[in-house]
Amino acid sequence: MERLILASSSPRRKELFKLLGIPFAVIESNLEERLDEEAEPEKAIQKLAFQKAFHVAERYKDAYVIGADTAVILENRILGKPKDRRDAYYMLKSLSGKTHTVLTAVSIIHGEKHTTFSESTKVTFWPLSDDEILEYIETNEPMDKAGAYGIQHFGSLLVKKIDGDYFTVVGLPVSRLYRELKNFGFHW
Secondary structure, three states: OOOEEEOOOOHHHHHHHHOOOOOOEEOOOOOOOOOOOOOOHHHHHHHHHHHHHHHHHOOOOOOEEEEEEEEEEEOOEEEOOOOOHHHHHHHHHHHOOOEEEEEEEEEEEEOOEEEEEEEEEEEEEOOOOHHHHHHHHHOOHHHHOHHHOOOOOHHHHHEEEEEOOHHHHHOOOHHHHHHHHHHHOOOO
16 A cells, blocks of 8 residues: 655645545645745635645655645735734634635645645635634634644634535545546556
8 A cells, every 4th residue: 555644744644544444644845834925815825735745745755745725815915823912813704794715725846746736715704703712712712724724623614605615624625535546557
């Protein structure tokens, strides 16, 4: 069997990766993430996913290495992880009652071959009161997530509807990744 490596420290991605039913190793890239602010959001996120995968693939030439990055995009502006509770409040306030895009880019590298793709899902929030936002921030859930929310736990209470792949919002478009790995020549 060929070796598969997930170049991510995200516990959510690890859980989603298990859905593929393929044995894999987790090796964090430890890459200092720097978003290319000159590039359009999709290209910037794809670049980060590639850099994460490449950083690990340099050390494991015979493995299939997967890197990923997720971003929340509102009005063509990327909302990253909040710096603090105040930043989380303003992000959530800006998402209140609006539809935004969650974009997850994935890069696969094996030897000299590589491919990068992205999936996007539209997410609409309910109009949120200040109390609702502050209660959510008190859970600490927003602090390590793009756009200051996670759809799979308490953040699900903020979401009115989604249009697209749920797993893209969580951080890994599992179905598309499965197909891309098959097309890429990975055998299990």
